Amino acid sequence: MVWSLQTAPALSDQEFDQWNKLLEERTGVQVLPQQRAFLQTQIGMRMRELGLESYNHYYEQVVGGLQGIVEWSILVDRLVVKETSFFRHRASIDYVRRLLQSRIDNKSLDDSFEVWSVGCSTGEEPYSLAMVVNDCFELAGLDPYYGITATDISQPALQYARQGIYNERKIEPLALDERARYTQTLGDGRFQISDKLRDRICFSHGNVLNIAQMPMAKMDVIYCQNLLVYFRRWRRREILNEMITRLKPGGVLVIGLGEIVDWDPSGMTRVTDDGIQAYIRS
Incomplete structure (x- = not known):
């Protein structure tokens, strides 16, 4: 039987530990x-494409030399989780809306409003944030003075996000007025996010394990949801502790409900709202 048609061989305990360790070390x-x-399925599919039958042989290829760097970038895109949607947790995004609106109302917005979407995947999250931020500026009759940085470890996901093209099923969570104001119909059931939003978002490659190495301005909002659950608890705290150093005074970190329960960082106060999990920097 041709290898490309065979079922992937079973990972031994040693092989599973070896691949799992590599994924955790790098991501x-x-x-x-x-x-x-x-x-096993994702690695096996890639091995079939390359005509390889041995997990160990493929492992050596992934960790070796310049070819390994390229091969790792292909494999990691298949292994990292990319599940997302527009307004996936609308309560958290509406909190960002209220935060910005209060600053506009109080005339305390002295600088550009900067947002960082961490683990942005194919772009639905940063585009959702851009919609509510742009709403606030338009309703106040102000020029849009904001920027959104969106980072992810997957290069193909970032390429998809930059195009901002989604099918009708993907944009179903958008309210009718959001769809009318922020998308344009391309035909064949496809919609593209408007230029005025896409021009405000910088999609960049980034690994949360290397936050300290990312050149980035101080943020008003760091939005990180449905990412920390894939890390060990001690690593979640390390990542969050590094993130809050990137906040402006009064800046806010928004994470997913219950993603961490034993974190009480100095200089941060949890928002008193049972529907979200967010922290304000003093």
Whole structure:
């Protein structure tokens, strides 16, 4: 039987540990035992494409030389989780809206309003944030004075996000007025996010394990949801502790509900709202 038509061989315990360790070292993501089949399937599919039959042979190819760098970038795109949607947790995004609106109302917005979407995947999250931020400026009759930095470890996901083209099923979470103001119809059931939003977002490659190495301005909002759950608890705290150093005074960190429960950083106050999990820097 031709290898490309065969079922992927089973990962041995040693091979599973070897691949899991590599993924966690390079991305922070931990594959749980119940996710073993997913890891095996994704690696096996790539091995079939390359005509390889040995997990160890492929492993040596991934970790070796310049070719390994290229091969890793292909493989990691298949292994990292990219599930996302527009306004996935609308309560958290509406909190960002209220934060900006209060600053406009109080005339305390002295500088550009800067937002960082961490683990932006294919772009739905930063575009959702851009919609509510742009709403605030337009309703106040102000020139849009904001920028959104969106980072992800997956280069293909970032390329998709930059285009800002989605099918009708993807944009279903948008309210009708949001769809009318912020998308244009391309035909064939496809919609593209408007230029006025796409021009405000900088999509960049970034690994949360290397936040300290990312050149980035201080942020008014750091928005990081549905990412930390894939890391060990101690690593979640390390990542969050590094993130808050990137906040302006009064800046806000927004994470997913319950993504961390034992974190009480100095100089940060949790927002008193049971529907979201956010922290304000003193």
